[in-house]
Amino acid sequence: xxxxxxxxxxxxxxxxxxxxxxxxxxxxxxxxxxxxxxxxxxxxxxxxxxxxxxxxxxxxxxxxxxxxxxxxxxxxxxxxxxxxxxxxxxxxxxxxxxxxxxxxxxxxxxxxxxxxxxxxxxxxxxxxxxxxxxxxxxxxxxxxxxxxxxxxxxxxxxxxxxxxxxxxxxxxxxxxxxxxxxxxxxxxxxxxxxxxxxxxxxxxxxxxxxxxxxxxxxxxxxxxxxxxxxxxxxxxxxxxxxxxxxxxxxxxxxxxxxxxxxxxxxxxxxxxxxxxxxxxxxxx
Ligand SMILES: NC(=O)c1ccc[n+]([C@@H]2O[C@H](COP(=O)([O-])OP(=O)(O)OC[C@H]3O[C@@H](n4cnc5c(N)ncnc54)[C@H](OP(=O)(O)O)[C@@H]3O)[C@@H](O)[C@H]2O)c1
Numbered sequence: 001x002x003x004x005x006x007x008x009x010x011x012x013x014x015x016x017x018x019x020x021x022x023x024x025x026x027x028x029x030x031x032x033x034x035x036x037x038x039x040x041x042x043x044x045x046x047x048x049x050x051x052x053x054x055x056x057x058x059x060x061x062x063x064x065x066x067x068x069x070x071x072x073x074x075x076x077x078x079x080x081x082x083x084x085x086x087x088x089x090x091x092x093x094x095x096x097x098x099x100x101x102x103x104x105x106x107x108x109x110x111x112x113x114x115x116x117x118x119x120x121x122x123x124x125x126x127x128x129x130x131x132x133x134x135x136x137x138x139x140x141x142x143x144x145x146x147x148x149x150x151x152x153x154x155x156x157x158x159x160x161x162x163x164x165x166x167x168x169x170x171x172x173x174x175x176x177x178x179x180x181x182x183x184x185x186x187x188x189x190x191x192x193x194x195x196x197x198x199x200x201x202x203x204x205x206x207x208x209x210x211x212x213x214x215x216x217x218x219x220x221x222x223x224x225x226x227x228x229x230x231x232x233x234x235x236x237x238x239x240x241x242x243x244x245x246x247x248x249x250x251x252x253x254x255x256x257x258x259x260x261x262x263x264x265x266x267x268x269x270x271x272x273x274x275x276x277x278x279x280x281x282x283x284x
Contacts, residue, residue: 001096002063003183004030006086007070008046009038011143012101015176016068016183017042023180032060051082057089064090066097066183071122075238076114083122087129097132097189099182101175104137104168104194106254111228111245123192132189134182136264139170139196140246140255142272145205146279149213157220158206161227162250168196168257169205171275173282178264193260197269202250205272212276224248 003020007013008031020029021044031046033039039046049056051072061067067090072079090098102123105116119137126133145158152158178195182188200208203219210217222230228244235243249255261269270278 001065001184002028002030003066003068004032004047004061004064005068005070006032006049006051007034007072008042009033009035010070010073012172012175013068013070014039014042015172016179017044019176019180020183024184030060030064032057051085054085054089057086058092061089061093061095064093064095067095067099068179068183069098069100069122069126071101071103071119076118079118080121080125084125087122087125087131090131091129095131097134097183098126098129099134099136099179100126101179102135102137102192104139104196104255104257105246105249106252109252110248110254111241112249112254113245115242115245134188134190135192136175136179136182136195137192138175139168139194139257140250142169142171142197142275143279145169146209146276149209149215152209152217153215157218158202158209159220159222159227160202160247161222161224161244162202162247163221164201164203165250165253166199166201166256167250168194168199168255168259169272169275170195170197170261170269171279173278174261174265174270174275177267178261181264181266188264191263193264194257195261195264196255196257196259197261197275198259198271199256200272208272208276212273212280224251 047060049060232240
């Protein structure tokens with residue numbers, strides 16, 4: 001089956017492409033990228049397409065039977081029409097199956113909800129398209145927390161508003177393995193999976209980071225409002241509100257979900273220490 005991956009120059013798209021190359025080879029795999037030179041090193045055919053441009057996707061999806069649609073990074077209100085460009089082009093080109101990388105979380109209650117809500121709309125748009133579908137609702141990546149360790153060390157602590165809330169983190173590496181199965185196995189068609197790992201608190205996250213990196217971090221909980229204001233000061237209104245909303249969501253339990261990962265990947269999800277170890281090996 002000729003398979004295409006959108007946003008293949010990004011970290012998730014690239015990880016999934018590399019996983020599929022290992023499992024099924026390069027011949028029937030096409031990468032789609034807004035900026036093709038960033039993806040040339042993957043070693044597969046790369047076609048150019050911008051999520052804002054339907055015509056790009058009419059061209060890029062010629063001959064494609066199975067499509068992995070990686071959710072857009074744009075403002076939540078822009079994502080829905082961008083994804084519709086791709087779904088409409090897929091319909092026009094006779095694509096047989098769409099696998100969509102959605103997100104877990106609450107669509108109504110916090111600053112991250114507009115992102116979740118836009119993802120839910122795309123899920124509906126895909127279901128209405130008449131094309132076979134699989135939806136993976138991705139857990140929060142643990143990777144950004146590990147990239148942020150120097151800042152945590154400078155602060156002497158992990159400081160946010162999650163409180164005692166539990167979060168079922170995943171990683172791009174774990175997701176890549178799950179998506180390789182969702183793309184290549186028909187048994188998943190028509191299913192929505194929560195692709196998440198095991199629940200941990202921020203205090204446990206600090207301990208796991210200390211064990212792996214020989215740091216002495218503690219966890220300090222601050223109020224939802226203080227954390228949001230602090231993030232808006234550093235990152236601007238849009239991103240600051242979204243990051244504040246993510247930790248508010250963790251506090252409320254919106255990211256503590258029963259995992260369907262094993263159904264997708266046919267093995268248990270890695271524990272947090274195992275994900276940290278995989279991250280260290282990949283980085284070194
Ligand atoms: N679960 C989580 O914790 C979490 C965290 C962050 C993001 N996400 C979601 O997961 C997705 C993939 O994450 P990632 O780690 O791969 O992000 P990433 O490394 O930042 O990559 C983003 C990708 O989106 C592409 N892109 C941006 N705007 C585009 C447009 N208008 N048309 C076509 N491509 C466009 C970029 O292309 P260029 O190379 O041209 O810039 C890049 O390939 C994100 O898009 C986001 O929806 C999830």
